[in-house]
Amino acid sequence: MAKPEKVAAVKEITALFQGSNAAVLTEYRGLSVAQLTQLRTTLGPDTTYAVLKNTLATIAAKEAGVTAFEGQLSGPSAIAFIAGDPVEAAKGLRDFARTNPQLVVKSGLLEGRAISAADVTALADLESREVLLSKVAGVLKASQAKAAALFQAPLSKTVRTVEALREKQAAGAPADAAAAEAPAAETVDA
Known part of the structure; x- marks a missing residue:
């Protein structure tokens, strides 16, 4: 026993x-x-x-x-x-x-x-768990900043374009810049 x-x-x-x-x-x-x-x-x-x-x-x-x-x-x-x-x-x-x-x-x-x-x-x-986690967090933060910059650039360009169109309309200019620059259609006398 x-x-x-x-x-x-x-x-x-x-x-x-x-x-x-x-x-x-x-x-x-x-x-x-x-x-x-x-x-x-x-x-x-x-x-x-x-x-x-x-x-x-x-x-x-x-x-x-x-x-x-x-x-x-x-x-x-x-x-x-x-x-x-x-x-x-x-x-x-x-x-x-x-x-x-x-x-x-x-x-x-x-x-x-x-x-x-x-x-x-x-x-x-x-490396210790804390060091590895902080490195991962740093990588995620850096990639998040890059991703934000990538998304922000097209968004800011779109916002500027929309704002320019709005200002042109407010000033009485045609909304379509291409239409404003196109020559007027010629009329033919019959």
């Missing part, structure tokens, strides 16, 4: 899997407690970096329907459960691993799909 503490731990890990839109499996062999604390701080408030017992993590992953880490939970394992922006968390892991090579990214899970360590690195190389 399972111990209540282990059952509670599996429930907690399962909840972390279910509440995250991404997760990254790491090996932390050789890192001190102070370094792990620094890593947790680096990852921010939307990421939970948890050192786990492999058997409990395996059970919790199965209960959560996660297959991305099958066969990889061995050695000193920790998982970064990411509820916020996965790009920012991947950048934090990458940058921390640069200064602390003992941290090894094994694989990841992004929106239900398994990703490799190389994919996690590629994710870290992306």
Whole structure:
């Protein structure tokens, strides 16, 4: 029979899997407690970096329907459960691993799909969601301005033409400029 503490731990890990839109499996062999604390701080408030017992993590992953880490939970394992922006968390892991090579990214899970360590690195190389959204907004604003200019030019020309015709009619000139310039029809005497 399972111990209540282990059952509670599996429930907690399962909840972390279910509440995250991404997760990254790491090996932390050789890192001190102070370094792990620094890593947790680096990852921010939307990421939970948890050192786990492999058997409990395996059970919790199965209960959560996660297959991305099958066969990889061995050695000193920790998982970064990411509820916020996965790009920012991947950048934090990458940058921390640069200064602390003992941290090894094994694989990841992004929106239900398994990703490799190389994919996690590629994710870290992306710009953050906010930067990408602001770039898209800038492009949309620029294209909106161009579109407005394209539509405004024919409209303003049409308005000027209509206004000129109206002024000519008000002045007593014929409405059709072509008719005004055409020679009068010659009359033939019979």
